[in-house]
Amino acid sequence: MPSWMSTAMTTEGGRDCSLRCDREPLSLYVHIPFCRSKCPYCAFYSVVPGEGELDAYLEGLEGEILLRRERIGTPVPLRSVYFGGGTPTILDARRWERLVEMMESAFSFRATTEVTVEANPESLTGSHIRLWRDWRVSRVSLGVQSLDDAELCLLRRPHDSRLARGALAALAASGLSFSADLIFNLPGQTLRDWHRTLREVLSFGMEHLSLYELMIERESAWGRCPPPGMASGYPFYRWAQWYLALRGFFQYEIASFALNRRWSRHNLAYWTRSPVLGVGPGAWGFLGGKRYRNAADLREYLRNIEKGKLPDVFSERLSPEESSREAAVLALRTAWGIPLRLFALRYGKEALRTVLASLETLPDSLFLRTKEQVALSPKGMRVANAIWERLV
Ligand code: SF4
Structure with missing residues (x-):
């Protein structure tokens, strides 16, 4: 990793x-x-x-x-x-x-x-x-x-x-x-x-x-x-x-x-759900655990700025459970997969157990598992959408 x-x-x-x-x-x-x-x-x-x-x-x-x-x-x-x-x-x-x-x-x-x-x-x-x-x-x-x-x-x-x-x-x-x-x-x-x-x-x-x-x-x-x-x-x-x-x-x-x-x-x-500041019309950002989206309309965006207002039109903060599921899906997109110890530290042991239990129901050939991490195999990457359905 x-x-x-x-x-x-x-x-x-x-x-x-x-x-x-x-x-x-x-x-x-x-x-x-x-x-x-x-x-x-x-x-x-x-x-x-x-x-x-x-x-x-x-x-x-x-x-x-x-x-x-x-x-x-x-x-x-x-x-x-x-x-x-x-x-x-x-x-x-x-x-x-x-x-x-x-x-x-x-x-x-x-x-x-x-x-x-x-x-x-x-x-x-x-x-x-x-x-x-x-x-x-x-x-x-x-x-x-x-x-x-x-x-x-x-x-x-x-x-x-x-x-x-x-x-x-x-x-x-x-x-x-x-x-x-x-x-x-x-x-x-x-x-x-x-x-x-x-x-x-x-x-x-x-x-x-x-x-x-x-x-x-x-x-x-x-x-x-x-x-x-x-x-x-x-x-x-x-x-x-x-x-x-x-x-x-x-x-x-x-x-x-x-x-x-x-x-x-x-x-x-x-x-890895790290902080991203998104700027410009239609940009997404993720700050302090909150995801936001700017107005996807140039005129509306400019009107907000002229009034001294941030141009966000949408924001959401996921629950701890939703955050852990999202983190699992995002981490599994990468070759490094879910780093088990760090995931448990960040989202809790129960959240990790829930994610792993969902993955257990799928064929072994879709995963590469070590003591430290679980990642998708090349075959798993080919059917990733079906795997996300189990996780979200
Ligand atoms: S309209 Fe075409 S060139 Fe413009 S962002 Fe979309 S895909 Fe890219």
Whole structure:
């Protein structure tokens, strides 16, 4: 188990501790809610920017950061920062400079702070890459999705395979560490097509991959009218597990594969229920044991900030029992699974017994068990949704 994981699992120590009292390093998520066009399968909050909206957003974001900083108090060291979206590269280099200044003046960075930026092939430029390389960006996560033009067209992505290859080549030449997001189980996709995309993407030399099965969210455009011809994603996922292991990648989470221990520390903050400050319209955060969500509407978000109000529109605090079940599901997403002793310390021995009893009812082949932990086997990761049903 990585050392930061034991820290994350123990700091709460049964207390419902706010940031003010524990000063635990914080992860920051910045949501940039704009895209060039809306992909029909996507349920994330993002809009095509209207006149003046990019600058109005930056103004509002600065306001929200000030409000949240007042609540948090003195600068808390950042464990990780993630700029996601939407499409962060829709902000040009000039606006990125403003964003960087905002971050540097509001937060305390360490040499070890991991900084990840999502980028899309149609809007990534050399200026972005130079600015990120000169700042403290640790990894660029590129939304490739596929290198097959017919598949990209079906997904109505705003880029084609030529732009994706160009962006991958530019990142490979930049010296920045980079990752690619890919989608499988597209209507009509064959294992051969999937292999072709994976093999070519790997040829660019990235150290991290995130693989997602095409899911049709109810709130997305396809939610009302799904495309025909979708099959089971199981063979694609199984094949990728086998192929990526052969290429030296370690599957450290259900959807995430890394070479050379280059796993995403930011995403691991979610899976260990560590504090995450989320800022921007539609962003989620988790602070002091409470989960919140900002207004997923740019105008409503800005109206709140103008009035000096935090833009949260939803918050929840789980009961101790719900928290322990959620913690078990999140920990089982990772290759390290549930650290038994730490889990009992944080949630109690009874909670651990309940979780283990639920898992006992499932076949042994789905788990890897040691005296210290219980984790999903590769086969367990393939049927994870069925396992969650037993736990929640
Ligand atoms: S580019 Fe990404 S965030 Fe934007 S609409 Fe498409 S899937 Fe959603």
